[in-house]
Amino acid sequence: MNGLSATERTRHRRLRENGRTDRAALYEVLRAGFVCHLGVVSGGVPMVVPTVYGFDADHLYVHGSVASRSLTTEEPAGSPSAPAGGSAGTVCVTVTHVDGLVLARSVFEHGVNYRSAMVYGVPRRLEGEEKTAALRILTEHAAPGQWDYARPPSRKELAATTVLAISLAEASVKVSSGPPGDGDGPDAELGLWAGVLPLATTWLPPVADPLLPEGVTVPDHIGGRAGTRLS
Amino acid sequence: MNGLSATERTRHRRLRENGRTDRAALYEVLRAGFVCHLGVVSGGVPMVVPTVYGFDADHLYVHGSVASRSLTTEEPAGSPSAPAGGSAGTVCVTVTHVDGLVLARSVFEHGVNYRSAMVYGVPRRLEGEEKTAALRILTEHAAPGQWDYARPPSRKELAATTVLAISLAEASVKVSSGPPGDGDGPDAELGLWAGVLPLATTWLPPVADPLLPEGVTVPDHIGGRAGTRLS
Numbered sequence: 001m002n003g004l005s006a007t008e009r010t011r012h013r014r015l016r017e018n019g020r021t022d023r024a025a026l027y028e029v030l031r032a033g034f035v036c037h038l039g040v041v042s043g044g045v046p047m048v049v050p051t052v053y054g055f056d057a058d059h060l061y062v063h064g065s066v067a068s069r070s071l072t073t074e075e076p077a078g079s080p081s082a083p084a085g086g087s088a089g090t091v092c093v094t095v096t097h098v099d100g101l102v103l104a105r106s107v108f109e110h111g112v113n114y115r116s117a118m119v120y121g122v123p124r125r126l127e128g129e130e131k132t133a134a135l136r137i138l139t140e141h142a143a144p145g146q147w148d149y150a151r152p153p154s155r156k157e158l159a160a161t162t163v164l165a166i167s168l169a170e171a172s173v174k175v176s177s178g179p180p181g182d183g184d185g186p187d188a189e190l191g192l193w194a195g196v197l198p199l200a201t202t203w204l205p206p207v208a209d210p211l212l213p214e215g216v217t218v219p220d221h222i223g224g225r226a227g228t229r230l231s
Numbered sequence: 232m233n234g235l236s237a238t239e240r241t242r243h244r245r246l247r248e249n250g251r252t253d254r255a256a257l258y259e260v261l262r263a264g265f266v267c268h269l270g271v272v273s274g275g276v277p278m279v280v281p282t283v284y285g286f287d288a289d290h291l292y293v294h295g296s297v298a299s300r301s302l303t304t305e306e307p308a309g310s311p312s313a314p315a316g317g318s319a320g321t322v323c324v325t326v327t328h329v330d331g332l333v334l335a336r337s338v339f340e341h342g343v344n345y346r347s348a349m350v351y352g353v354p355r356r357l358e359g360e361e362k363t364a365a366l367r368i369l370t371e372h373a374a375p376g377q378w379d380y381a382r383p384p385s386r387k388e389l390a391a392t393t394v395l396a397i398s399l400a401e402a403s404v405k406v407s408s409g410p411p412g413d414g415d416g417p418d419a420e421l422g423l424w425a426g427v428l429p430l431a432t433t434w435l436p437p438v439a440d441p442l443l444p445e446g447v448t449v450p451d452h453i454g455g456r457a458g459t460r461l462s
Contacts, residue, residue, distance in 0.1 A: 035329050035343065037268040039277035046270035046277045048325040050347050094279040098266050101374055103437075103453060106382040107366070108392070110374060112266065116281055135338070143332055143341060143428075151337040151418055161339070183442030187382055193447050197374075198435040199461060206334075208426040211414030216424050222334060230430060 025173045029117040030055045032097050032231040034142040038062055039092040053093065054138030059165045060093055060119055061126075061134040089122040093166060097231040100198035104180035105187035111176065113196060115231075119171040123164035134163045145221025201230040256404045260348040261286045263328050263462040265373040269293055270323040284324065285369030286399065291324055291350055292357075292365040294394045320353040324397060328462040331429035335411035336418035342407065344427060346462075350402040354395035365394045376452025432461040 036053045039046055054061045095117045102111040126134050132153075139147045153161065180194050205226040206218050267284045270277055285292045326348045333342040357365050363384075370378045384392065411425050436457040437449050 034332075035327065035345070037270075037279050037325060037327070039268075039270040039279035039323075041272050041275065041277050044272065045321045045351070046272050046279075046323045048268050048270035048277075048279050048323045048349070050325060050327040050329075050345065052343060090276045092270075092277045092279045094268060094281065096266065096268070096281040098281075100435075101265075103374060103377060104381065106384070106388070107370055107378060108384050108388040110370065110377065110381070112283060112373075114266070114281065118279070120276070139338055139341065142343075143334060146334060146341065147338060150335065150341070150423060151421060153337070153339050157337070157339040179438075179440040179442070183440045188442065190382060191444075191447060192381060193439070193449050193453065194443055195437050195439040195449075197437050197453060197456060199432055200435050201430055201432045204331075204429040204431055206426050206428050207410075208424070209410040209414045211410070211419065212425060213422075216422060218424050218426075222424065222428060225428060 023168075025175070026117055026168065026171050027055075029095055029097065029115045029173055029175075030060070032115065033095050034230075036060075036062065036093045036095045039094070052138060052142055053095070054134070054141035055168065056137055058168055059134075060121075060168055061138050061163060061165055062093070062123075063135065063138055063161055063163045090120055091123055091166065093119040093121075097201075098199055099177065099231075100196045102176075102180050102196055103194055104182050105185075105190050105192045105194050106182060109180050109182045109187070111180070113177050113198075115173070115175045117171060117173045119166060119168060121166040121168075121170060123166050126163045126165055130165075131158065131161070131163045134165060135161065138163070143222075145219070149219060149221065203228055203230060254399075256406070257348055257399065257402050258286075260326055260328065260346045260404055260406075261291070263346065264326050265461075267291075267293065267324050267326045270325070283369060283373055284326070285365070285372035287368055289399055290365075290396045291352075291399055292369050292394055292396055293324070293354075294366065294369055294392055321351055322354055322397065324350045324352075328432075329430055330408065330462075331427045333407075333411050333427055334425055335413050336416075336421050336423045336425050337413060340411050340413045340418075342411070344408050344429075346404070346406045348402060348404050350397055350399060352397040352399075352401060354397050357394045357396055361396075362389065362392070362394045365396060366392065369394070374453075376450070380450060380452065434459050434461060 030053075034052055035050050037048050038051050039048045041047070051062050097115045099113040099115065102113055104110050135153065136147050179196060182188065183194065203225040206222050208218070261284075265283055266281050268279050269282050270279050272278070282293050328346045330344040330346065333344055335341050366384065367378050410427060413419065414425065434456040437453050439449070
């Protein structure tokens, strides 16, 4: 399973040179963030909601009732045979990191440096041990160390949580990086500055809950992230 | 036009307390970023693509052929009467800023602080002066000062660019901020640290194109952004 399948949906018609089809590149993009944009179709209309995700070798996991509401609006409630995603059922999950602005000599050549992953799949609702395992992956991806540090979910809390698994089998990655492309064209004669204005997303020092009693110290797994780059 | 219309799609069924329906809040979220996630339906399947945007009082503008391809796949090419978005035509544009991780005493209460805007509309393809004006808005939103500094688009370049306008009439904003909510509940007795780990997205110093001749200085409208926060 080294290559990602290039289906009609994920084969890049434009910017083909930017398409990366190896699995390592996919994991790299997924590792560098924890909020995705989940696209679903509800009543024929697309709906794009930001939501937390986690992943393992073969699946992406999302949770929360926003997603579950979106994924069930097309089927009557309580219909036991209804697939999670309604009639079609396929969702699109996109994870994007914006790395900088590409400032060219011409307006037309301006662009964005970014890394982006798109995953298409029919989500499967997890239950039991699978659900708990996925919740742990999701929590540890966003907040490493918190699954063991914080109080684990109770049975009631687990029941109130929806966790969906989406296969990583149909995925694609696009990466755009480097300077603008007009440095050796006629516009280079204009004598204008050109280059990249990079962006960095960084963790700031933790801010304690005002209700926290004095003397409770920040654990290393939280405090140690301050100053590090997210993406 | 102070209030945003609360349609069935944008009325929040969950997290109602987080919903903000005033236009100023919408502009604030749109101002704080320049990449949105555009959701379209193509062959019944959702497709979520990151793309640059700009906006004015009444419209959001997106451009690029990714969007235009997505928006035209459901109609035969060259069909003059085909609406931009195929049969349904409505798209969803979501702009999200992730402000931090909310680290609670229990795994269940963990969350994300964020600001997010969702806009639903049927895009209209712009031409002529409208198109140029929208491209200027879009460019100046992402890279203020570049429209006048860089070479403006030629007729040929303009013809090769698609710009779509989406009305801001049907939009909603959700903001989640502040500490975790379990500081006055039974879990407060656990003696665990709780609070927020904030995230900041910052512009780094500009990186010159390696092909740039020596002696071309970085203009202030670019260099002055280094060290400032994007969102």
